[in-house]
Amino acid sequence: MINYGKQSIDRTDLKKVKFALKSDFLTSGPKVNEFEKAFAKKTSSKYAIAVCNGTTALHLACLAVGIKEGDEVIATPMTFAASVNCILYCGGKPVFVDIKEENGLIDETKIEEKITKKTKAIIPVHYTGLSCNLSEIKRIAKRHKLIVIEDACHALGGRYKNSKIGSCKYSDMACFSFHPVKHITTGEGGMITTNSRELYEKLKILRNHGITKNPKQFVNKSDGPWYHEMQELGYNYRITDFQCALGLNQLKRLETFVRKRRKIADKYTKTFEDDKNIEIIKQSKDVLNPHHLYIIKVKDKKIRLELFNHLKKNNIFCQVHYIPVYWHPYYKKLGYKKGLCKQAETFYEKIISIPIYPDLKKTEQNKVINTIKQFFKK
Ligand SMILES: Cc1ncc(COP(=O)(O)O)c(C=O)c1O
Structure with missing residues (x-):
């Protein structure tokens, strides 16, 4: 049987996962950090935040920029539903822009006619791995003060002009998936890259129920070393340490x-x-x-x-x-x-x-x- 896509797992992957499983941390341990750092380096972005899948990466990206009821977001119809569902999760309205027949990518020449006063963001999808026309999309976004969130779930390892996909040279954030058919896998898994310190901090909090343990961010006075605060309605979108051990090893290949x-x-x-x-x-x-x-x-x-x-x-x-x-x-x-x-x-x-x-x-x-x-x- 030949499938359209399939993971590639070797002996070193098994060894790394076994090692992580035997360690003190099953989740939120050192491998998450290591994976994030290695991923940021690989994509030439400043920050990377690992999450439990590509869908949650997109959801958190939309939340972090404050997409809410009444906001419109430019989307493409030629994609997996998750690229658009993330807008609905936040109460926003997807506004579909047609594709180019020759490659299935969002037609950047048709974006501006769909922009209204309510438009808040554009989510271009690098369908099949082929990058959208990012410089033009960035130009449009700048002119209309819009956020750009790249759905890069198909495009890890790709390049646009002389920049790596994930470097966020033309966007605010880029989202990735590590589903088994993707370029690297962690079983289920995802990542958001960004160059914004502010978005990075926000994403980290949203990934973990909206809770912060950083004293510098506390609203109230700390009661002691155990003290933490839930400051926003976040989610449990964390990824495990053993998945990140696999991701780290896959990233090398x-x-x-x-x-x-x-x-x-x-x-x-x-x-x-x-x-x-x-x-x-x-x-x-x-x-x-x-x-x-x-x-x-x-x-x-x-x-x-x-x-x-x-x-x-x-x-x-x-x-x-x-x-x-x-x-x-x-x-x-x-x-x-x-x-x-x-x-x-x-x-x-x-x-x-x-x-x-x-x-x-x-x-x-x-x-x-x-x-x-x-x-x-x-
Ligand atoms: C373009 C695109 N966006 C988002 C996703 C969602 O990723 P995940 O399955 O990791 O939630 C996928 C998954 O196939 C995808 O192909």
């Missing part, structure tokens, strides 16, 4: 993981770029895509399902990333209607994510390619 993913992507691109039945995602010259996903677009959308089933019959389990977010019944109930983002809808009808992960063997890559080719020969 990030470059290898990205190199392997890019090699597979290159092979698929060479195979399909001139195929009359398939379109591939257009890459940009100034972006290094670490390829969380590899998407093919079936030119004749009527046979997408048939191809998907043909692959499944051959034990190749693909996926479709994504159903436009506002097509989901929950969003429909909120009043979003089909037809809202035409490019995203057309895009959705053609796409299939084919297998890509570091341990995907050459024979398996060839099987994926040959099974697709064989389908179109029929």
Whole structure:
């Protein structure tokens, strides 16, 4: 069986997790700190805050900048629901901007027409790993005094122009996921990077029930060494020490993981770029895509399902990333209607994510390619 994505766990990962499990700390111990420091260094950001998944990273990022009822936030429909749900968690209203058909990324030229007096933030998603046009998004955000929160869950190890994704050169925060299909894994896990000391302090408190143990931040007089204060309504979004031990060890192999993913992507691109039945995602010259996903677009959308089933019959389990977010019944109930983002809808009808992960063997890559080719020969 070949899945569209899969973790890569080696003996050193097992050793590090075992060691952490046998230590004095199962959660909120030294490995969390170490992982955060290493991650900040890797992404060239000042601060990193580890949380229990990418969804909570996005939720905390929205909370930290004060998204609340009545606020509008610019979102993309071509993403996992979590990129948009975080706005709803805070009482905000997602405002969808259509995508560019050639790559599935938010169309930055259509952002400004959706900005109103209520707009507070933009959440661009680096879909498949390909970075959005961050310099243009930053320019728009600056002009309208908006916050930028990058959903970088697909893009760890990527670059935009000469900056690393996560460096927050063009944003206030960037959010990552360590779900098993992502570039590195901690089982479940996530991270927020930022260059703002203020946001960093806020995020740390929000991650832990809104509690601070730092005497400098106390509102009331301390009663003694045990004293702490709950100052905001926060959450338990903490991550465990043994997950961070795994994350730290995985992070050391990030470059290898990205190199392997890019090699597979290159092979698929060479195979399909001139195929009359398939379109591939257009890459940009100034972006290094670490390829969380590899998407093919079936030119004749009527046979997408048939191809998907043909692959499944051959034990190749693909996926479709994504159903436009506002097509989901929950969003429909909120009043979003089909037809809202035409490019995203057309895009959705053609796409299939084919297998890509570091341990995907050459024979398996060839099987994926040959099974697709064989389908179109029929
Ligand atoms: C673009 C995007 N954002 C957010 C998330 C949420 O991450 P997690 O599953 O770690 O909560 C995902 C997860 O797949 C994602 O793909």
